Structure formats: structure tokens, C-alpha cells
Amino acid sequence: MFTHTQALQYEAKPDGPDPDFARKLQEVLGGQWGEMTVATQYLLQGWNCRLPGKYKDMLLSIGTEELAHVEILVTMIDRLLDHIPLKPDAADRSKESAAGYGQLNPQHAIVNGGGAYYRDSMGLPWSGGYVTASGNLMADFHYNATAEMQGRLQVSRLYNMTDDPGVKETLKFLIARDHMHQMQWLAAIEELKADGLEGIPVPEAFPMEEEPADFGYAFLVASDGPDAAAGRWAHGPALDGRGEMTARPIEASADAPQLPPGDPRLWGTPQ
Amino acid sequence: MFTHTQALQYEAKPDGPDPDFARKLQEVLGGQWGEMTVATQYLLQGWNCRLPGKYKDMLLSIGTEELAHVEILVTMIDRLLDHIPLKPDAADRSKESAAGYGQLNPQHAIVNGGGAYYRDSMGLPWSGGYVTASGNLMADFHYNATAEMQGRLQVSRLYNMTDDPGVKETLKFLIARDHMHQMQWLAAIEELKADGLEGIPVPEAFPMEEEPADFGYAFLVASDGPDAAAGRWAHGPALDGRGEMTARPIEASADAPQLPPGDPRLWGTPQ
Amino acid sequence: MFTHTQALQYEAKPDGPDPDFARKLQEVLGGQWGEMTVATQYLLQGWNCRLPGKYKDMLLSIGTEELAHVEILVTMIDRLLDHIPLKPDAADRSKESAAGYGQLNPQHAIVNGGGAYYRDSMGLPWSGGYVTASGNLMADFHYNATAEMQGRLQVSRLYNMTDDPGVKETLKFLIARDHMHQMQWLAAIEELKADGLEGIPVPEAFPMEEEPADFGYAFLVASDGPDAAAGRWAHGPALDGRGEMTARPIEASADAPQLPPGDPRLWGTPQ
Amino acid sequence: MFTHTQALQYEAKPDGPDPDFARKLQEVLGGQWGEMTVATQYLLQGWNCRLPGKYKDMLLSIGTEELAHVEILVTMIDRLLDHIPLKPDAADRSKESAAGYGQLNPQHAIVNGGGAYYRDSMGLPWSGGYVTASGNLMADFHYNATAEMQGRLQVSRLYNMTDDPGVKETLKFLIARDHMHQMQWLAAIEELKADGLEGIPVPEAFPMEEEPADFGYAFLVASDGPDAAAGRWAHGPALDGRGEMTARPIEASADAPQLPPGDPRLWGTPQ
Amino acid sequence: MFTHTQALQYEAKPDGPDPDFARKLQEVLGGQWGEMTVATQYLLQGWNCRLPGKYKDMLLSIGTEELAHVEILVTMIDRLLDHIPLKPDAADRSKESAAGYGQLNPQHAIVNGGGAYYRDSMGLPWSGGYVTASGNLMADFHYNATAEMQGRLQVSRLYNMTDDPGVKETLKFLIARDHMHQMQWLAAIEELKADGLEGIPVPEAFPMEEEPADFGYAFLVASDGPDAAAGRWAHGPALDGRGEMTARPIEASADAPQLPPGDPRLWGTPQ
Amino acid sequence: MFTHTQALQYEAKPDGPDPDFARKLQEVLGGQWGEMTVATQYLLQGWNCRLPGKYKDMLLSIGTEELAHVEILVTMIDRLLDHIPLKPDAADRSKESAAGYGQLNPQHAIVNGGGAYYRDSMGLPWSGGYVTASGNLMADFHYNATAEMQGRLQVSRLYNMTDDPGVKETLKFLIARDHMHQMQWLAAIEELKADGLEGIPVPEAFPMEEEPADFGYAFLVASDGPDAAAGRWAHGPALDGRGEMTARPIEASADAPQLPPGDPRLWGTPQ
Ligand SMILES: [Ca+2]
Ligand SMILES: [Ca+2]
Numbered sequence A, B, C, D, E, F: 001m002f003t004h005t006q007a008l009q010y011e012a013k014p015d016g017p018d019p020d021f022a023r024k025l026q027e028v029l030g031g032q033w034g035e036m037t038v039a040t041q042y043l044l045q046g047w048n049c050r051l052p053g054k055y056k057d058m059l060l061s062i063g064t065e066e067l068a069h070v071e072i073l074v075t076m077i078d079r080l081l082d083h084i085p086l087k088p089d090a091a092d093r094s095k096e097s098a099a100g101y102g103q104l105n106p107q108h109a110i111v112n113g114g115g116a117y118y119r120d121s122m123g124l125p126w127s128g129g130y131v132t133a134s135g136n137l138m139a140d141f142h143y144n145a146t147a148e149m150q151g152r153l154q155v156s157r158l159y160n161m162t163d164d165p166g167v168k169e170t171l172k173f174l175i176a177r178d179h180m181h182q183m184q185w186l187a188a189i190e191e192l193k194a195d196g197l198e199g200i201p202v203p204e205a206f207p208m209e210e211e212p213a214d215f216g217y218a219f220l221v222a223s224d225g226p227d228a229a230a231g232r233w234a235h236g237p238a239l240d241g242r243g244e245m246t247a248r249p250i251e252a253s254a255d256a257p258q259l260p261p262g263d264p265r266l267w268g269t270p271q
């Protein structure tokens, strides 16, 4: 259960309107790697977590913080949309704003009447399919670490796409939180190992002797770039502590498949 | 440029048809974490890679191998679909097959005439939106590692959902390759650091002094689970080697936002 | 069964081409609240309606009219696309048109060769998921009323985004029809009540005594805005005529959930 | 900004597992009219609201409560999934469970490892496109009222699809809240009118004299059902207090459109 | 503009309810190749058609007929849903019905209250993205011919998935219309050629001398199946009457690409 | 199984960067009719093909070639993105580039860091739902022929939207291959007939005597365009060699449907 305060976790006040940048900012609100994704993902992982204690508590805590980031971005976009040029001529006080006009999202005016929404910078709606809660914390924490990396990368790019000091101030806050959150998930990955809960490969409990031959340790070369096997992934001790990394060309080990004729009741091309 | 051999990388021959399992297997062919995702993602990361050499070559090599896994799964599903019951009564030789009939995907018969397609186990089409190639290899390799973890997890679950020896044989191969590929991406992450190309936090080059105060090092507690800060993520040296992890309750640092009235030409509720 | 006349219900002739506005107009053709939605929704509700007579007849009548509105918008967009600038330099006869160039939808040229299609102003395809026909006319008529409100709002905004007299003439017709249609659905809601077919809350037939305690009449305050309970929704006689509206702070009434360990065959993080 | 307590707003404890019903319950979690929709929609309308005071405060309050309903449904689904049959034979203790096996969602096991996710009962991911925040409170409150009607209708149907007393107890709570919330939005609609903020038709401020002739007051008959005009929507005083409702057959008022030839650079069929 | 009669173009009356088959029938109503696609596609091609006369008139005529097929399928599905078992035990009079229960679409009950909707047999909403109106009639008529082939194929498969005489009667009508419509599009393709409006390759007007060397006439062998070039497509006179079909192995004609380093402001992996 | 060479099948080197055109080029990479569609479609049809020999071998060969076209387009887009203006002022060296700025895809910078991705020119992700492999080669080869027509049409349009000689050179290669591939599918259609494998109508094996009366040979006129029946599709010998094409007005042959009342447990509007 949640309670809400209208005070913001951090200030979200641009120095002036900028509908061009408002559109771009939608990416980190409603895009694949935006705040909607991390908020709903961490909460779902927390609620679904069948292991009580620190991991579950931590997931619910960070998920709740991310809701505040959704709120910050919505507020920022709303303010950037305070004056949307409705026609090209209104956009034409300068060539800069003419260019900016071309980038603005017409749905911000037509659909939302000057407000944010849950879509990315190209107008694709946010999807529940972005969220993963697999029940295996090791797999999910790696996804979470990725999400914070992709997220910080995108906000850092947006930082270079605006000169507005107020916008930059908010982006710096988000960049700092993603910095912390990257470290958090990497620390949690280490802790999962230290607690003996999961290791590499995920799932560690699958009986290793079921794996055929050396397919678990061989890098298979299938492209002609000369350095494909010149990295750590193709030689040296395996990262699961149980073998040696090797490399060899990819090869077929089974015949070309022969499929039987189709069911005539399905009216396919006969044999 | 690619060339193709009809011989398979590994055998894909079930002992008998099983349309119920054919539907389930679609998850690792056309689902978010299936072979279509990793094949197209590694190739795209390789083609887009602006750093020539081992990383680019490796990406193109593994992407090419994953295409062979797509082929293996399509072939397996085709064979599992050799006899699809078209009506409930045909399904009714036993209660087991009645249950299995209920699980089969009707599009396998109506749309594909007894063949696989690029959708997941609930019929959602595979989406290009699953794929990320950010231009930052550290961020992307973490995503790749996740993909192999989620993938191996799903195949290991499917392994427990069938008794067919031929199917299990193929699944074991895929499990072994995901084992190798998890280690590969984790090794590549280490190599990126060793090569001085990228570190934590991603992007490492963003000037750290721009981050406000301690927001880059503090775990903020926003839920009342008592152990949220009882992990490594809330104390001890920061994983970037530059600070100390701390914890404190979340708090607001900005006033409740006051938005100006909307543009009357947009006909919103007036103020 | 339908018959079609090529004569239009209302004129759809712009004074000149305007590919920028053509893109924006897609919103009310193929967007969530566009003419495709109301046409297919009213027809579906009519066909599915299990109550013969005036409601069913009215639904099929208005759904058929909405098909004519789809036709009008397609025709208008086609004419606005008569001259699409294919390159930036062609767009550059004035700064206005340069700005307009940035807004044009490249698929109008590349995919459609100068024609409309069933997508919204950001290029998202129209979806059958926009349509609801629940079998409960009271619930659906409220949705229909909303659709006409959102629709009239969007067309009224578009009216302020063009100076073309021919376009404005057509938009005025659509605004007038949405005016009528809003009143139509609100009248039908009243008639449903007068006919004793459905009331508030929907579904009225669910036995009210099954509802726990006062949860059906209490506004629960979960955010700190001071005026959340200062409206009619938090005091006075209930709108179902059966109780009194009240307000109180939200509170938890159940313990924090404890989930049992997961099935080990699913390889989640163990307990 | 939000804070979270792990205690639930209401109990979510089934008497036993039921993966068949778990799948069905996804509809009101992640479907078009589910709790994800109302939670994110009311919060967005609240954040975007440019009119400070009771409406904004109320929106943020109810949006925050709806997050607790998301949590309740996730918890309930998790518990219903405690024992998922992995194969048809495990499902086969009775014909009932064989039927139930056929209905279970395989992603609950393969993807989530026994947990809920943000998809509907047919596996379609929840979409940000379900959410509308138009900036016009009258239009949006009608949508909100609809959402609570469709929602209560769906939960009431689910109530008739289970015999589990624990599940029914939770559904009754949700039904009661939707009862209250229907009345809340209808009361807010009345209050908007009473406050002089918006009326019928939406947007009321659009100058009525711009509407052509009588198109704002006429029901147009386009289908041959004899009673299409036999309701209040086709006679009597108009609901905007400004005219009289009438009815007449639909007719064309413009010629069949003649489109000019296409641009030859787009290679369409020439004229 | 359209008018509607409630009388059906053809009878749609099953001998009994069958919710299992109702779900399957959704495929040809709201699937990629269903009646919604052809109805909206032919109408859009007709409205967009810039060549007045027989082709435009024919497109609008057949599009209008397809709307009647949508109506027939909705009506049939509604009747097949007359008694939906709400629980597994209700399904359990026989093993057949238990199997059928597993196949039923729960949204038919929960969302639609016993009615059809615009989704396919796996619950994917119909999408405006299925529709193509390219402005080139030759390209589009081939798509239309395909649509009628895929459509007739699917209905013929459904014909083998039911024993209900009433259902089979309606399916036979749809099969006959798809028979006619296949011939219609193939005839229209011939007529386009005879009228000198378009030829092979589409677009015929693109200056042939711009095509490099023999890439317009060579089958390139890229897979090791021995008979890839054993068909008419690899030898004999070209179908455009201007060359000779040949075959040769695929080969690279350009170097491996070297991409320049990325923009440092985008924080990618440096070079 | 595949192997890859980094050398390209054809050169993909623009004379200079052009982010505006990079966005447009996404259409033929990740759009409905782009290279991703044909590559994955031909491979899937090949793998699913239950008839061994020339058709299957040919499908796998051309599918493998199309993967090389995906690679060419990704490389071209990457190079066109070498310098993306991050702000309107950077775009403003000339009005042309200001116009171009408005068209650029912000995700190319924010999400991909200067690289291509699997989406169309409006940002819609490529979908596995674009692909059809029906098991009936005649139906599928018509779809394939369409795909090459729509594809060549789109590339020919793009050819007129750029002045860059390097880009035009690559487009000419793609145009030539689509020329060949159109002829290839039309030849394969002829060969299927010559081999006696399938004819018109598809599926030819469905017993013709099951079709009711003359519905298989009559063009039904449902729109008032005077020339709807003035083409070959409405008179002359039928294309299946078995009848005569005729025309007549559409008419209803069944009564208006009467649906029974709904199940009261679904709480619809009662009768
Ligand atoms: Ca965040
Ligand atoms: Ca793999």
C-alpha cells in the first residue's frame, strides 16, 4: 500500500518551455529503458519475490523511489509544454524554433492538451512487455543493472541535447540516482553469490552433467572477422570455475531435416 | 553476407508429436528472451559497433550462431506439430490429451498449416523493440548476459515440462550453449574494463562532479520492509571506488509543483 | 449488410495541400479516439446487442454514419497530400514550409504514395484493442460518450492548428456531429435508467449485501493534497440512493503477505 | 513522491491454488480496464492537471489507492500459482483439472517462474496507450467513470467464475471500491458543472455558431432497424439546453470526390 | 457514405453453441488475413485511388461487401457463445468438453459478456498495420489476391475443425466468395497489364538502365540445397521480356565496412 | 546453419551523413515490407516447407541473401548517422538542414547512440506478425511477389528523395534485386501450376461442389460507382476454367439476426 506527497523528490523546473525537448524526454519516461519500466519492474519483482528479507525489502524500496522519478519527468515535460506552437508560422520566429517545431510531438497538443503521457520519443506506447520478473533474482538483477546503465546513458545523452539550466539540474539528479542504482544491482549480484543463493551459470542448480560434451565451454566461430576468438571468452579458465574456455569453428552435427508430408486436412502444398 | 547449409548445428528430432509442447516452445523461439532476440541483437550490435576488432568480430560470430538456434527450434516445433488434433474429440483418447488439446495453439493449424512462427507461447508476435544496440558495449553486454540467463532459465523450465527424450536432447544442447554464452558476456565485461574502454557507472566518461551531492552513493529507503538497507548496497565502499555506500530515508527536496494554466486554444479545463 | 454511395456525407476539400496538417489529421482518423474507433465500436456493440429494439437499431445506425466520417477524413488527407516535398530543399521555399516539412509523415510518401492510412499522428497503427463492447449498455454508453468528448476536443484543437477555410469547414461538420453524438449517448444513459434496464453502480444486479462494510461509500485519502476530500465525492447522499458518501485516510487491513517457496522445478531463487 | 508499506490494503489469500483462475485474473490486473490502467491514469491526470485544488488532489489520492489494488492482485495471482502443473499428466487427477490445465497461462511458469505480470488474460501486454489524460476534466472523468463500470463488471463476472472463498472475499472488496469510484466520478462530473468549469458539449467553449446548420441536433438514420429513432436521442429538448433533438435519414451533401493524379515520382498507377 | 440493412447477406446460424470454435473463428474475423483486413483494405485502396473509373468503383464495391462478411462472422461467434462454461466443472460433462473448455477464450466472457471482438484466435488485437494501400494498383492487387488465398485457406481449415452443419453452411459461403475474389484480383492484374497501366517489374516506370549490371536477372545461390537453381526462376527468358534468367553463387562485392568513431557526446564505447 | 563474412554483398557508402534520410531508410529495413520481413519470411517458409527439393532449396537460398540486404541497410544507416545534430541550433547552418533536423529520429541518438535499429520510418518496431508461412506455397508465393513489389516501390520512392550518389548506388542494387525477385516468385507460381501442385482457387483441393450456388463466380455490386462491373472480373470465362464470371447487385439472403438473451451471470443488459 502506498501514500503520496505532492512535494517532489527533486526539483523539475525548466527555465523555459521547449516542446522539442519535451518530446525527446518522453524516451526516459515511457521508453523501453525509462522510469515507468524500472518503477513497475522493481515493484513486480518485489511483490513476486518468494524469499522474504533484504532482497524483497530492497526491491520494494527502490521500486517506490522510481515512482517519484516518473512524477518528476511528467512534471518536467508538462512545464516544457507550456507554449506549444500550433502552426508552422507560429514556430517561425527563428530558424532554430522552426527546426524545433518539426521535432515536436503533435499528440502533446492534440491528444494531451499540453501534458506528458506514457509513450517513448517516437510515440510508441509503454508496454508491460518491457518488464521481467523471472523468479530468479540473479537473472533479474542483471536485467536491472542493464536498465540502470541504458537509463543513465540515455539521460547523459539528453544532457548534451539541451542548454536549459533547470532541465540540466534535474537530469543531473537522475544521472546520480542511476549511478547509485547501477552499483546497487552489482552489489546485490555479489551478495547473492556470497549468500550462496545463485551462481553462474543461471540457473546454477540445473545438473551440469546433463549438458552435452563441451558445448558449455567452447566459443564457436561463425563469422570471418579474424579476432573473434582473440578475447578472454575463448581461452583461460571458465568463469564457472569448472572448465576451460576454448574456441573452434562452428560445424553442423546433424543432417538436413526431412519433414513428413503435412496433414491433408490443412490443405498445404502436397508431397 | 551469409551462406547457409541445410545440415543442422544440432539434432532437433522429437520422439513423437506434441502440439501442447510445440506451443510452449514458441516462447524460446519468438518470446522476449528467445533465439530471435539474441540472433538479431548480437548481429545488430556487431554491425553498429564503431570499434573494429575483437568485440565486433565476436558479436558477429555469436549472432550468426544464434541464427542456427532459430533454425533448430523451428524444425523441432514443425515436427512436434506433425499431428495436430483438429477437434476436441480427436484429442480425447485420454484425459492427458484432452488437457493437451486445451493448450495447443490454434494458429499452428489455422494460420501456419502445421508450422512454427515468430510469436511467443501466448501468441504475441516477436518485436524489434526487444532488441537493444546502444553503442555502449558495457551496457549492452550486461543486457546480453541477462538474455542468456533468462534464456537458460526458460529452457531449463521447459526441460521439466516434457518427457520426450528427443526434445530433452535438443534442450540440453541449448542449455549448454547458454551456459557458455553467459560466461562469454561476463568475460567480455571484464575485458572491457581491463582494456580501459568502459567502467562503472556507465557511461564512465560523464563528469562525476556534475552529479549533485551524495545522490550517487545513497540507498533511499521508501518502503517499510525492515531489511531494505541490510545488504551490501547500503554500506561499505562504493563499487566505483570513489565513495562510500550509505542509506537514509527518502525525502522530498522540492515543493509541490504549480503548473500554469493551459493554452485556451487547447480547450482544457480552465483555471 | 451495407451499400455505399460515392457521394460524401459532407464536403472534404481543402483550399490547398498541407502535408504537415495531413499528418496531424491522422489522429482523428486512426488514433485511439478517432473515427475508426467509433465506427467499428458502435457497429460491434450493435451486432453483439442481445436486446432487440431501439438501442440495437440506434447503435447500428450511428455506426453506419461513422463509416462516412472515416471516408471524409481519408478523402481530406488524400487531398492535403497532393504535393509532398520529397527533400528538405524542396521544402525550403519559406521557413514556414521548412518547419512544416519536419512534421510531415514520411510514410505518407514512402508507403502510401500520397494517401491516408489507419494510423495515428505519431504513426501508431489503429488497434482493435481500442474497441469495447462489454454486453452492458450502461458501461458502454459511458465509453461512447467519452469517445465523442475526446473526439470533439481533438477536432476542436485541430481547428486551431490550420488556417485553411476548406479544412475548417469540414472540421466544423465533425464538431457538430460530435456535439449531437455526445447528447445522444447521455440521453441513452438516461433512457436506460428510465427503462429500468441498468442503474448505478454497474452492474446494478450484483447483490449489494455482498460488498464488505462501507468500502462502497468511502473516499480514501492517500495523498497529502489538502483538498482531496473537499468535493461532493466525499460527503452527502450517495449517488446510488442507498448510503452516505464519507472520507477517511487509507489504511492497511491485512498483514504483509508471506509467499511460500517456489517450485524447485522452476529454478527460481531458493528460500 | 511515494512511500510504501508492505501491509496490504485488503487481504489477498485464496483458499487454494488455481492456475486456471490466475490466468483469468490477469484481465483485471493488466487488461485494458484493469488496475494498472486506473492507477497510472488517475496519477497522470493528477500530475498533468493545471487547475490546483480539489480535483487535482482527489486524482492523486485515488491514483495512489489504485496502486494498492495492483499490489493486491499481484499477490493473489502469485498465491493462485503456488502449484502449477507442468505437464498434462500432472493435470489429470480429474476431468476438471484437465480442463483447467488447458486454460493455464504457460508464461506464468516459463517466463515468470510462478508469478504475475503486466498482461491481460490472453497474454497481451498492458499498454500505455490505454491511458488518457486529455487536459479536459469533463472528458476524462467520463472515461474514468467508464473504467470503473467496465472494471466492476469484469470483477463481478470473475466472481461467478470461482468457488474459492478467499478469492471471492478479495473480489468483493474490489467490487465495493469500484462501486464507490463510479459514484465518485459521477459526482465529480456534477461538481464540474456546478463549478461552471465545463458543460455539454465538451469543449463547451468552442463557439457554437461555428457549427453548420442543424448537424448538432439531428439524429441521422443510416440503418433500417425500425426503432433507431424511437428513443430520447431523437426528439425532445437537447441536453445542452439550446435546441431540439430531431431525426432524419442520412443523406450525402457533397459530390463523389475526384482526386488529382499522383506525383509521378512516387510511381503510383498513372492516370 | 453507407447505408445498412439488418438482414444478413448470408445465414449465420450454428446448430448449437461451441465456445471452443468461437475462439478459432476469431482468426478470420480479426486476424491478419481476416474479414476486417480485406474490408478496410479494399475501401482504403478505393478511397485513395487517384485513377477514376472501373478500378476505383470495383474496389469500393468489394470493400462494402466485405463489411457484410465482418457482420456475418460477428453474428456467428455471438451465437456460438450462447452458453459459455464459466468454470472447469461446468465443462466436465465429457472429456470432449473438458478439452473444449481449455480452448475457450476467457475474454469472450470476462470482457465481452458473450460477444465477438476485433482480435485473432490468440487474442491479438486487429491492427491497422495489416492494411496496405500503396498507390500502385499492381502491387496492391497482388496483396489482395494473397489475402483471398490466405483467407480461403484458413476458412477451409476451419471447415475441417467443426461438425456443426450450420457453421459449415456459412463457411461454405465464405469459401465461395473467396474463390470469386481470388479470380477477381487475378483478372484485375491481367486488366492492368492489358490497359497498359503497369507491368513487371513494379514500378515498371523506373528506368531499367539505372539497375546495375545483371543483378536484375540472376538467381544467387546462398544455401547448399542442391536444387535451389533447378526451377524456372534460374533459367529461360526473363518474365519482363527483356533478358535471360541465370544463376550463380552469391558473392561479396564490397569490403568489410569500417565505421568511423562515434560522437563522444553520445557516450558510446570509444575507439 | 549459417556462416558469415564481413565483406558486404554490395557497397553501402553514402557520400556524406544525412540523419533525415537515415530515418526514412528505416522503412525498408524494419517496416512491414522491409528486408527484415523478406529475410525472416523466406527462411521460415523454407524451414517449414514439407515438400523437399527445389522450392525448399530456393526459399532457403533467397532468405539467406536477404540477410545480406539487412546488413547493407544497417551499414548505410550507420554511416548516414555519423553526425547527428543534437540541438536545433546545430541544425541551423541552413534552412535545408533545419528542415532535415525536424525529420531526424531522436532515438537514433538517444537510444542507439548513432546506429540503426529494427523499426520503421515512424518508429514502429518490426513485428513477427508481418511474416506469413501458411504451408500452402501458392498462397505464400503470391505474398512474396507482393513483398518484392511493395519493396521495390518503396526503394524507388526513396531513390527520388536523396541526391547522394553513394546512397543512390546502393538503392539501385536493391531495386535490381527486387526486380529479379519479383520475376522469381511469378516464375515459381507458374512452376507450381506446371508441376500440378496447386491451382486457382487456393486451396484447389477443397471440393468445389461444396460451394453454394453461383457465389463462386459472381461479382456483387455494393457501391454506386457506375463502372464497378466494367472489368474482366465481371464477365467472360472464369479464371479457374470452370464457369463464367457474372455480375449482379448485392442482396441479403437471410433475416436480421435475433440473438437470445445473455447469461445473467455475465451481468449484461437484460432482455
Ligand atoms: Ca530512476
Ligand atoms: Ca541461443
Ligand SMILES: [Ca+2]
Binding pocket: C035, C038, C066, C069, C177, C178
Ligand atoms: Ca464521428
Ligand SMILES: [Ca+2]
Binding pocket: D035, D038, D066, D069, D177, D178
Ligand atoms: Ca481499483
Ligand SMILES: [Ca+2]
Binding pocket: E035, E038, E066, E069, E177, E178
Ligand atoms: Ca470475405
Ligand SMILES: [Ca+2]
Binding pocket: F035, F038, F066, F069, F177, F178
Ligand atoms: Ca531484398
